[in-house]
Amino acid sequence: MVRKLELIDPPFNSTVLDLIIKIDYLRKRELVGSTHPSLFFQLKHLFHILESIGSARIEGNHTTIAEYIDNEVYNNSTNKESIQEIRNNEKAISFIEEVIDSTPINRAFVAELHKIVVKDLEREGSHNPGEYRNHNLEITGSTHSPPDATIVNDLMIELFDFINNIDSEKYDLIKISLAHHRFVWIHPFDNGNGRTVRLLTYAMMIKMGFKVNQGRIINPTAVFCSDRNKYYNALQEADSGSESGLLNWIEYVLSGLSIEIEKVDNLLDYNYVENKIFIPAVKRAEEREVLTKDEAKVLLVAIKNQEFKTSMLNKVYKNKDSVKLSRLVRKLRDRKLLIPVEENSRVYVFSFISNELMRFVMQMLDEEGFLPLKDEI
Template sequence: MSQKNTALSLHEPIFGSALTSLVLELEHLRRMRLGGTTLPELFFELKQLFHYLESVGSARIEGNNTTIAQFIETQLEDRPYVNEDIQEIRNIEAGMKWVDENAEEFPINRAFISELHKTVVNKLTPPPDGEGDKTPGEYRQHDVSIQGAIHKPPESLLVNEYMDELFEFMQKDIPSQYHLIRIAIAHHRFMWIHPFGNGNGRTGRLLTYAMLVQTGFRVHVGQILNPTAVFCIDRDLYHQYLAKADQGTYDGMDHWCTYVLEGLSNEIKKIEKLSERSFVCEHLLLPAINYSLKMKYVDSDEHTILKIAAEKQVIKAEDIRKVLRDMHHTTVSRKIKALRDKKMLRQIQGKSTRYRLSFIDSFLLRGIVQALTNEGYIPSKNM
């Protein structure tokens, strides 16, 4: 598609179509809250991990070759700066955090989108040598092209007009059944406009995340949702469906909206499992604990204690002594301290003698990432 404008309007799905079925199926997403059997603190560590995955996936769409495993290592080492590839991923993570904190309070307008853009290009070298932008937060003052795309974004003089139209479209009061369709259309339209000199893809995917939060999909109050994972799983497919929508036809937009909503549906079905204690324990925690023993991050006694914590969720010293009967209580206390020092056990807030398993800042994270890959949550090519 050339620079020719296509009217920005809601897409009406045909009754009985795949898109209509997806709209109905996804309505329950609004009601999805932290109500499963997984310990809430552990659930929110999973949420933080999914923010990592989202950030790496979004950067990889733009050609960043950092793998999830490489990024995880930088988090475990807690280095403030590594290189620009890692900085790019950390910027996306910071953008998601900013959305969590601000999306419900502020409207999505020029100031909002400018803040997102400034965040994603922060501390990055501008093109052609890096993924930053010479004018962070400011609309482009020059024409641009999209590598590998037929579509040529509109002239820079038209960007402000098209973005104002997009903001009006996003804020219009519409029936709830059209909310997800609007989000899909808005994502495409933002990409079609390409309002910034660089960083449009990363900013546009954060915009999608913000729209989901504002529309009632409150991912920061009890949901794990990796909303743009649909775009990150297969970069070529993502661009292929964007190109279909670029055609400006009914069928092209129908294919695009179906692609986005189907991806969200698949994500939700996977995520729902993570609220169930038995699934998390059997398929994620125990494999990660076994991996830690294999890699000698823990000794056999620590391995046993972590297994108890995984199965019971909250433990105290007495629970350990029931299993390790020959272990003196002072040794139990020493083992608990060692695991706390390794950040594999944490005190339950307000209960100094009760502990839970923790992985987000410990070597257990390596095993959790591998387990998530084995369960299909992470594309193996991103590892």
């Protein structure tokens, strides 16, 4: 007999309850940060890349971050499976953000996620993208045997009912955690279940009101992918279906989320971003001769002011003629290290997406503990 999927009530004195209260507070808090929206948006983009690399890596995708960045920056077109897998994940994240407000979380939605995730992959692909499996299987590295293929459809119907049932908001985080486990416990697809469920968790978090689109970056992959053994052990505890096993699983998910949310909220504080990420990144790029001394100097002015105008340079360069300064700015603009705040504007912001500085910004994020993976960049 398969255990019925239902909510559980954490004891009042449990860590799970403390975590729910804490994360709920973070969910409701207004997000007004001092980081310029354009800069924050770029950071968010980097996090999506990390998210995708992390999610792919868990099943042995050994693409290094550096390799991926080279692909992004220098457009080395490749059909390498590992890179394709990361691209797929990024597409799935964009898809979620585009449709989530108008799409219910149902079979069609999950099927679409699965299709995007396994697209054009062989080793990590699927024989039936978007379709439930019609054979039984085992999960490598786990002792759990997923239920018989004949009942997968019914179990998935139960899962979507569980997700969409209207319950008090206080259960949202419990629901998210239990849905994650139940999904991979069912293992509806022949492959790609892990990647799909991590995206499902992301989608559910947005639906629950984590304002990712307006400012908060959450990175559920970091929760699940920073330590694969911990993730697998926690899932295994939940497999038993016992109350303590399920509560331990929920505690595992929520403590990861809570750490992640706090860390990422730092990025709204421009003082932090400027001093811990941007300035050191530019200085390192200068040391490595990716930037000349003057280029670095101009970028530092842009970073300090967030919105940059060429006239700001008059203060730092008292004797330089304005033609030379304009040329310097134009070069930085051509290299996309400065981008206009809006089309045709002469006001610029510092940019580090898909250009030579991306790697250095990533390195600083790594040194500040933001990367879900240990890797050389």
